[in-house]
Amino acid sequence: MTTYRTDGALAVEALGDPTRRAIFELLVDGPRSVGDLADVVPISRPAVSQHLKVLHQRGLVDVRPQGTRRLYLVDPHGVEAMRAYLDQMWDSALRAFARAVETDNEKNPRKRTT
Amino acid sequence: MTTYRTDGALAVEALGDPTRRAIFELLVDGPRSVGDLADVVPISRPAVSQHLKVLHQRGLVDVRPQGTRRLYLVDPHGVEAMRAYLDQMWDSALRAFARAVETDNEKNPRKRTT
DNA sequence: ACGAACGGTAAGTTACAACTTACCAATGAG
DNA sequence: CTCATTGGTAAGTTGTAACTTACCGTTCGT
Numbered sequence: 001m002t003t004y005r006t007d008g009a010l011a012v013e014a015l016g017d018p019t020r021r022a023i024f025e026l027l028v029d030g031p032r033s034v035g036d037l038a039d040v041v042p043i044s045r046p047a048v049s050q051h052l053k054v055l056h057q058r059g060l061v062d063v064r065p066q067g068t069r070r071l072y073l074v075d076p077h078g079v080e081a082m083r084a085y086l087d088q089m090w091d092s093a094l095r096a097f098a099r100a101v102e103t104d105n106e107k108n109p110r111k112r113t114t
Numbered sequence: 115m116t117t118y119r120t121d122g123a124l125a126v127e128a129l130g131d132p133t134r135r136a137i138f139e140l141l142v143d144g145p146r147s148v149g150d151l152a153d154v155v156p157i158s159r160p161a162v163s164q165h166l167k168v169l170h171q172r173g174l175v176d177v178r179p180q181g182t183r184r185l186y187l188v189d190p191h192g193v194e195a196m197r198a199y200l201d202q203m204w205d206s207a208l209r210a211f212a213r214a215v216e217t218d219n220e221k222n223p224r225k226r227t228t
Numbered sequence: 229a230c231g232a233a234c235g236g237t238a239a240g241t242t243a244c245a246a247c248t249t250a251c252c253a254a255t256g257a258g
Numbered sequence: 259c260t261c262a263t264t265g266g267t268a269a270g271t272t273g274t275a276a277c278t279t280a281c282c283g284t285t286c287g288t
Contacts, residue, residue, distance in 0.1 A: 009135060016130015019276080021123060026144040028206045047277055049236055068234050068285040074207040083200055088257055090197060092142045133246080148265055161247055163266055182255040183262045 007059060008085020011078045014058040019043060020051045024074070031073035040055055121173060122199020125192045128172040133157060134165045138188070141175055145187035 015021045016050040023037055034052065038045040052072055060078035064071045129135045137151055148166065152159040166186055169175040174192035178185045 012126055012129050012135070013132065015126050017276080018127065021126070025203075028203055035233090043276085044278065045235070046237080046279085050276080053236085064286095068232095070235065076204075079146055079200065079204050079207050083204060086193065086197055086200060089139075089142055090190075090193050093190055094191050131246080149263085157246085158248065159265070160249085160267080164246080167266085179255095182262095184265065 007078075007081035007084075008088075010058045011060055011082045012085065014054055014060055015082075017051075019047075020055060023048065024055060024060060027072055027074050031064070031071045033069045033071055035069075037072070081100050117148075121195035122202075124172045125174055125196045126181075126199065128168055128174055131165075133161075137162065137165050138169060138174060141188050145178070145185045147183045147185055149183075151186070158193060164198075179190055 015024060017052065019041065022041055026032060026037060026040060034048055035045060037052075038048045041048060052061060052063075055078075056063065058078060059074050059075055059081065062075040125194060129138060133155065136155055140146060140154060148162055149159055152162045152168075155162060166175060166177075169192075170177065172192060173189055173195060175186050176189040178187065
């Protein structure tokens with residue numbers, strides 16, 4: 001009855017959107033301002049702002065106001081949460097996979113594996 | 115200019131949807147048939163079928179037809195792809211983060227950051 | 229103090245994906 | 259063969275989230 005950290009799931013949800021993923025991957029390469037991002041991504045600046053808001057809420061990015069500009073950068077905590085979420089999944093998946101192979105062997109009689 | 119395995123990104127995209135994530139997490143606990151999943155998840159059986167199609171296309175689940183039933187199970191390859199994608203991201207993020215802290219220290223020499 | 233640069237928020241539109249029902253194909257049991 | 263099970267596909271509806279434009283607040287330079 002696996003119980004995952006909701007953080008990781010929410011982070012995955014945030015990166016589910018292609019545009020948001022593009023923005024995030026740009027930030028992975030280094031901090032950028034909002035307008036800077038809007039110059040690269042083919043959407044309006046307010047749209048970028050909205051995406052950044054979501055990414056921030058999910059703990060994937062952080063902000064550093066610098067004068068009139070706001071510098072966005074990747075927040076390691078969000079990525080860490082995603083990794084934890086996936087690692088959990090990975091372990092359980094392998095166990096389930098092994099179990100499946102095992103019960104499959106029971107149907108095709110060869111040799112006991114328990 | 116980080117180039118990620120597209121596989122991993124597409125897998126993340128698939129798990130972006132909450133319902134699909136729920137279905138996938140059920141499968142992580144063990145193989146299930148379509149109707150079986152539909153009994154648990156609060157959507158119709160065709161809807162489950164459609165979600166499974168997406169998960170299959172993205173390499174996250176596999177099928178084993180057994181008579182008239184179709185048993186779905188987690189495909190480790192998809193999870194592996196996601197992990198690779200995230201690990202890439204993790205490394206780059208840490209590097210970018212370290213860089214950011216460094217240049218920040220140059221500006222505010224008095225602040226300690228560890 | 230004023231204007232320019234930067235960016236967040238409000239409000240409205242719209243495309244799409246997540247659903248539904250209806251139908252059909254394939255397998256197994258009698 | 260016939261009937262019941264199981265599940266994929268077609269077609270249509272709809273809620274919502276990803277956009278847009280318009281507007282406003284804040285910070286900095288001159």
